[in-house]
Amino acid sequence: xxxxxxxxxxxxxxxxxxxxxxxxxxxxxxxxxxxxxxxxxxxxxxxxxxxxxxxxxxxxxxxxxxxxxxxxxxxxxxxxxxxxxxxxxxxxxxxxxxxxxxxxxxxxxxxxxxxxxxxxxxxxxxxxxxxxxxxxxxxxxxxxxxxxxxxxxxxxxxxxxxxxxxxxxxxxxxxxxxxxxxxxxxxxxxxxxxxxxxxxxxxxxxxxxxxxx
Amino acid sequence: xxxxxxxxxxxxxxxxxxxxxxxxxxxxxxxxxxxxxxxxxxxxxxxxxxxxxxxxxxxxxxxxxxxxxxxxxxxxxxxxxxxxxxxxxxxxxxxxxxxxxxxxxxxxxxxxxxxxxxxxxxxxxxxxxxxxxxxxxxxxxxxxxxxxxxxxxxxxxxxxxxxxxxxxxxxxxxxxxxxxxxxxxxxxxxxxxxxxxxxxxxxxxxxxxxxxxxxxxxxxxxxxxxxxxxxxxxxxxxxxxxxxxxxxxxxxxxxxxxxxxxxxxxxxxxxxxxxxxxxxxxxxxxxxxxxxxxxxxxxxxxxxxxxxxxxxxx
Numbered sequence: 468x469x470x471x472x473x474x475x476x477x478x479x480x481x482x483x484x485x486x487x488x489x490x491x492x493x494x495x496x497x498x499x500x501x502x503x504x505x506x507x508x509x510x511x512x513x514x515x516x517x518x519x520x521x522x523x524x525x526x527x528x529x530x531x532x533x534x535x536x537x538x539x540x541x542x543x544x545x546x547x548x549x550x551x552x553x554x555x556x557x558x559x560x561x562x563x564x565x566x567x568x569x570x571x572x573x574x575x576x577x578x579x580x581x582x583x584x585x586x587x588x589x590x591x592x593x594x595x596x597x598x599x600x601x602x603x604x605x606x607x608x609x610x611x612x613x614x615x616x617x618x619x620x621x622x623x624x625x626x627x628x629x630x631x632x633x634x635x636x637x638x639x640x641x642x643x644x645x646x647x648x649x650x651x652x653x654x655x656x657x658x659x660x661x662x663x664x665x666x667x668x669x670x671x672x673x674x675x676x677x678x679x680x
Numbered sequence: 681x682x683x684x685x686x687x688x689x690x691x692x693x694x695x696x697x698x699x700x701x702x703x704x705x706x707x708x709x710x711x712x713x714x715x716x717x718x719x720x721x722x723x724x725x726x727x728x729x730x731x732x733x734x735x736x737x738x739x740x741x742x743x744x745x746x747x748x749x750x751x752x753x754x755x756x757x758x759x760x761x762x763x764x765x766x767x768x769x770x771x772x773x774x775x776x777x778x779x780x781x782x783x784x785x786x787x788x789x790x791x792x793x794x795x796x797x798x799x800x801x802x803x804x805x806x807x808x809x810x811x812x813x814x815x816x817x818x819x820x821x822x823x824x825x826x827x828x829x830x831x832x833x834x835x836x837x838x839x840x841x842x843x844x845x846x847x848x849x850x851x852x853x854x855x856x857x858x859x860x861x862x863x864x865x866x867x868x869x870x871x872x873x874x875x876x877x878x879x880x881x882x883x884x885x886x887x888x889x890x891x892x893x894x895x896x897x898x899x900x901x902x903x904x905x906x907x908x909x910x911x912x913x914x915x916x917x918x919x920x921x922x923x924x925x926x927x928x929x930x931x932x933x934x935x936x937x938x939x940x941x942x943x944x945x946x947x948x949x950x951x952x953x954x955x956x957x958x959x960x961x962x963x964x965x966x967x968x969x970x971x972x973x974x975x976x977x978x979x980x981x982x983x984x985x986x987x988x989x990x991x992x993x994x
Contacts, residue, residue: 503964510750643860645758
């Protein structure tokens, strides 16, 4: 009985239109911009907005990477939504960077350049964003066809570097060692460790395995 | 030029202070409803009469709401809202504080006796956090120099070491697996910095006794240094011969020096100190403002550091 209701639930999950995932996924962004414009983000609203957008970027990035192990270990198949999660991660990263450049730094090119060169957390954060950009641009069927699946897969391995950079960026922004960035770093390590373990003992070959990562 | 005036509210519409103060009786009454735990230990704030001071800035003070809800006080958690949420559990009355070490008259005081000899002053100071934000806080306090003088320091005393309470039962950040600093929180000043007229021990803000999240019942305020130097909830003031350890310096010596003077020309290794965001000023689109040398107190304190390389002694 339980198993049946579970499979029913999983089947329903699969039928959710992708557009709904995009819309629901952007609700936090709209919500935090709304709070910010209405002076509801506390004493330091710019920092709060930046922080929330960055956090959601990291969450969607980790969700994207969690899809493969979820199917393998929990039998939950969300592969249909992987592109949506990945693109949402990029959208949030882009909003995070935009708030930093336009609102936080007030579009001051000198200060931006100095930050980028001298502050490792900015350098690493920007690196993460730049790594995600080509992945977002090629996240459509036409690009997969044009590039060929092998090249496309090779390119999209950049996501591993991007998530490492994002997790490190989070740790570098804070004083001392508070729990939250460490938890995100641990999840990142677990999701990458899973892939490392899989590449060490290949069960299938080539593209099929790659697609499954 | 039009100068905006405060809106005139008829006296009849202001809640009489006596009634307003009775809100605590109402809160106490809630105890009968099983709510006592919610409020226990919260100190009744009391009005503190204080004289104006020429050391006060003319800048508009940061709203009380921000001063009391956006705090760094790791004994109650690392989030900015944690102290306001968790510090109500701290018992600040009774409170003992000791003045000891290289002094002719060491003593332990009850807080009332410690404060009694001193005339309270309003000190409206800029406060610059090492994280790049700032406030203007109307403190109430008295010069630390008075305390040091009356303890009669010995000739060998060169530094002053301060210590915050350790009471894990009431300080949630001192419990559990992941503790962010070594306890007790310790801070220190050179004796001449401690004796400087700008350096005060604060017992109140905005006309009333200190809220717990702001370091009740007794804290240091050194306005030309980054906020973490202004140690909260002090239980020990000790005069010593050599430079004392300080908490953030122990935690990350490359990032937080003993002096920690506000200095826009010496960056924190991980972020710039050239600008700051003034809390409560202009919402989401508020511009950063340039950070001033010694937080704008250079005229008064720069001479303390003449001949020193402030990049080395950061």
